[in-house]
Amino acid sequence: MLDETDREIVEILLRDSRTSLKELAQAVGLSSPSVSERLRRLEERGVIRGFTVEVDAKALGFAIQAIVRIKPLPGKLHVVQKLIEETPQFGECDKVTGDDCFVARLYVRSIEELDGLLDRIADKAETSTAIVKSQPIPRRAPPLQSS
Amino acid sequence: MLDETDREIVEILLRDSRTSLKELAQAVGLSSPSVSERLRRLEERGVIRGFTVEVDAKALGFAIQAIVRIKPLPGKLHVVQKLIEETPQFGECDKVTGDDCFVARLYVRSIEELDGLLDRIADKAETSTAIVKSQPIPRRAPPLQSS
């Protein structure tokens, strides 16, 4: 899918997206224009979706993360989904197959805040909450190799 | 935690981390040096952990995502954790309280690949897998407001 060079480029950018074309070029052993062109295509193909910044939840005061499984009561699916989307403390939410409909990540400053947020869903869904104790793998990109 | 200006800066960078100081400056109504200093402090404080690139799993051929709950068999915790960490298709893994020990996200190209990966854990842990049907909330930052 990605050749060796593209892979290197993406890996470097994952580590620091401020890396200049010039630096990238010498890292992969190509010229700046070549790297520029490759980058253009990586974006065009959608491999690189965008340039962002990583924000640290703890530094913002969100000391606690929880993984919440949410099973809306009959007829409440849309209301629940809307509620989740409108609650900014949800930092991620997947709609999945199986008994639980949603799996979501919640950022909160305290157990009280967690309790408060869950209460707001309590009459519309069954929830099951697990507090995050550590992150063996923080969010990372899928493999770039075809391996 | 963050004043209005910092928040704007971070929001803009979340959208496009290539935004120049100059652009940031005029967006928030300050001078470049001021913004530069604010940025320095945001990084120093750890609010901005780094500059990255968002990579698209689908574009890399990983058409399927799954959320896997993993409960290691007695005595197998470390082996399982190591296995997870060394499997690049795991794009995220949290160690959580409760019955299931780990909750992880898996990127796979096919159901066969999913099956294969789960088989490798099968004799060391109980797993429960849910296929992701949609993402009501793709990964996003925690609230920047103190609200």
Next chain:
DNA sequence: AGTGAAAGATCCTTCTT
């Protein structure tokens, strides 16, 4: 696909206020 050089644009930082 890629190179190399060059031009032009842009940017970041420093300094003074």
Next chain:
DNA sequence: AAGAAGGATCTTTCACT
């Protein structure tokens, strides 16, 4: 925190392989 200015740095273009 502003504003101006200096100097560095980058990105893109173009002709050619």
